[in-house]
Amino acid sequence: MPPIKRTHATGHSKRLKKKRIEELNKKEFGSMHRYVKTKSDVTSENLNVDTDNSNNDNSIDGNMINVLVAEGPKRDKSIVKGPKDKNLRRFSADFYTRILPNNERKGIARGHLANEGFGDWQHLSSRLKEHEVSFEHVNNMAKWYEMRRRLKKNETIDKVEQKQFEKEKDHWKNVIFRIICLVKFLAKHNLAFRGKNERLYQKNNGNFLGLIEMLEVFDPFIKEHVRRITSDEIHVHYLGHTIQNELIQLLAREIKSEIIKKIKQAKYFSVILDCTPDNRFLNVDDTTGQGLFDVTKAEFKALDLDIDDVRGQGYDNGSNMKGKHRGVQKRFLDINPRAFYTPCGCHSLNLTLCDMANTCTKAKYFFAIIQCIYTIFANSSKRWQILKDNVKGLTPKSVSTTRWESRVESVKDIKFQISDIREALIQVQRKITIL
Template sequence: MKDDNEDSDSIHPLSSRASIENLNDDDNKSLSSHIDIFDPRCWDALDSKMIDVLVIKGPQRDKSIQKGLKNKFGRRFVSDLYVRILDNGEVQDRDWLVNSKELDKVFCFCCKIFKKGYVKGGLVNEGYADWTHVAVRLQEHEVGLEHKKNWATWYELQKDHWKNVLLRIICIVKFLAKHSLAIRGTKERLYENNNGNFLGLIEMLAEFDPIIQEHVRRITNDDIHIHYLSHKIQNELIFLFASSVRSEIVKKVRQAKYFSVILDCTPDVSHQEQMSLILRYVDLTSSFVVIEESFLGFINVNDIKGKARDFFGTIQRIYTIFAHSTKRWQILKDNSYLRSSISQERFNGLGLLAIENDYLEKVAHEDLVEDFVSKNSRRLLLFT
């Protein structure tokens, strides 16, 4: 996630999140037509708005240059300088290092852009071309305090940019889920036929939204490989949405205090037996009293008794979570368990399980009744 960027209030006044989000494509074209913002030779002449555009797009490397021209000592630039080997053997990309083909010099992008005043060093000013000592110089520079500060500033801008990208992706997934629209197609690549509604909306946003436009440009140019458009990310977002909705339902049920659980088993089109879980409760969050039924999900029932036994424990935990109520075991005595429990000439589900294992006998009904009576007796004494 080190390929995007966005703002810094302390560096230049226009480098803010709002100004970056408001940059449109016309601004980019007008700026690029006058000056090449990707050329390190022009970075000292950039104004605040140009810097904002450069920060969004990031530095560009000419990947075709693997080796530069040799100097009089037979030394030259090599693309291996773009990576750093850590002490533990890890390979780290020096994303801040940029090579100028015209000058045959290397620059530090973040220090060149975000420096305050004059800073000594070729990497920050006119460029560095001492290929004999370049490896040592890069190591010294990247551990310097000033470089770390400038890199941190650049990194914060990248975080803001990724937040904006994720915000748009989340909004698209939320829109599709809210309207019960299919997310994926038969293809999972941008600008391919039948790639689904999700990628189609990404392509549509890229026509006018500068954030997604730049994100798509980097994907199509292979500048980044972490793009958050895969089906795994889509599934994770859907799971998070479902968890949020489920938490809101549980919150309403807690406030309602009295509720019932509706369970039903039915096969789907593939003849897979499924159990649906629905909560019925009174919604007290609005000014009008409304009876709500909230669907919580399906549970595949492969082993009728085994799954039912597991789910019985789930129901017990559900009742334990909510406020204490004398009616919380009433569902187990409700005949609705058995209304649709006959399938293939046999009983299935919790109805038969409760009968076979005498779960209802284990419930302390007398204690519940005595508790209920004592509470109501105290209420009567208050009015006598």
């Protein structure tokens, strides 16, 4: 009967191998410390970048290499004990660190193990011991410690470039910060940004560039920024209308987000809706009650607000707003009966005062004369020119049928310039008589 062929090493062979490894370990004991100087303390730092070089390719730049060297290998702290393999063995987090001969606890540099991968958990301990005394590991550890020491002392070859990079980063950070402050200031005070041109030190270049010119006198960062622009050192200067509009939109988005956050914290809120033919927050083509309600409901959905949390409505007295059957307030009440409607107090007061004035014959006659004076000049460009030649201050205003303050403004113009307006009326009469 032929002898059975062994598929694995004998116990004697294993003991000889173990003895050779122990002798090699004893021979190489402390060899790594001829190249490095160790300390007994262990420091840790928080990182905001991904230092797991197993996820990076070989094309990482010098800055990332500096980060990897300075921070060291990254450990997956979520792994305490890995899944078991077919032999019921698994990886343990204890293998992340090793106790070195001087009792210093350091992370294991993974060398070629990371490149090839290793999943034989039964022989992991012996494999790590072999790797720790390998030439590759000792050499790379020495290089790592040396480069990390140079980084900490700022003694790397590219330290000049690194300093210049940090200086440039700090410069642009301060420039952008000041530009954002200017945008916030102009927007807060409702001031126009741009003028007739967008060039520094030109007439009528607007408030934004004017403030940049003012800051250039006092602020070193803006002064350096303007110098680079005027000497054509840079072409991306962040002073054009595009970046202004973008910053305005970013600030508006942040403010809107903060308002929505407060609304959600309060839970219940009210709605105020008004229409204007020029500036708008929402584009509205259909101004009927249904059209305005659909736009409002769509905006609620976009802002993630619940229409059932509305507890109040406030609109003007237009039929499309306050209508009992087709108005916006009725559309809201059909969905949410707790959204109580209150008409605009100012608009209601205006209508009340207008109706009161129309019930008084003397007041009605008085304002009719005021409107007649305005109509005489407004209906003819030649007569309006006569008015401008004689009246250098306020010009006559039309009397509105819905806004009481228009009557105040129309009377104010005539009250303080009665003699000038009288002279203009006399000249208009003479022109008509001559014709």
